[in-house]
Amino acid sequence: MTTSSSQPGVSLGMPELPAPAYPDDVRARLERDARDIVARYPDSRSALLPLLHLTQSEEGHVTRTGMRFCADVLGLTTAEVTAVATFYSMYRRKPSGDYQVGVCTNTLCAVMGGDAIFESLQEHLGVGNGETTDDGKVTLEHIECNAACDFAPVVMVNWEFFDNQTPDSARRVVDDLRAGRPVTPTRGAPLCTFKETARILAGFPDEREGAAEAGGSAGPASLAGLRLARGDAGPVRVVHPREGGPHGGPPPTAPPESPPREHLSAHDAPQETSASDPSHPAGPTAEEGE
Missing domain, CATH: 1.10.10 (Arc Repressor Mutant, subunit A)
Structure with a gap:
């Protein structure tokens, strides 16, 4: 039994x-x-x-x-x-499309529009997460962070980058893939099918013409956070409606720009615990007290 x-x-x-x-x-x-x-x-x-x-x-x-x-x-x-x-997500356990279209929906990409892109592609393709179009061309899925937050929101096709996407641009990409039109990643190698990608990942030479050349340029990365951390951002710009101040008064004067300060991280300027927190100095260790 x-x-x-x-x-x-x-x-x-x-x-x-x-x-x-x-x-x-x-x-x-x-x-x-x-x-x-x-x-x-x-x-x-x-x-x-x-x-x-x-x-x-x-x-x-x-x-x-x-x-x-x-x-x-x-x-x-x-x-x-x-x-x-079954542990690694790069191994598919069921038939899937020639092109694996992944939309990053982690925090920054989601905030920058990744969630809207994913919802738009689901409606446009008529599939849900992990599902494949009827023609077998495209499998859609949401993916985890791909370490490309400076180009958010990011879409990946067979693990090649498509940076700074919008719902409109992402729909154009999948339409071109389904129609067999050439599609160029914003950076990295030229696009190939999922089976071809798998063989390359197995360690065999990439025989595509021009495979060693960059597929394109992602454009300038967003470095606003880095500039702020370094203290080299410009003065704050206060914008009021109708180019005037509150209640029609004159626009306020921008605060004077302070000289940039050098911001060193703990890696740049390591300090002892007592020096980094004077309010709570570290006492002697047990060995020092003996």
């Missing part, structure tokens, strides 16, 4: 069905590539991440067949491979 678990498609007391095998020609090709990958590492187990990218480049997502292949090549159990494949 078998007892069903709460998860659909999973049962207890019944052995797991074997994963379907790759066709002989596909497996032979993947085994050649796998030998090249494993040879890079002193311990074959270290090759698991690029091997998962290799299998993802074959089918567009990590399948049970791909995980079984990785386990066979590296002498691991399928449980060990599955634990890794």
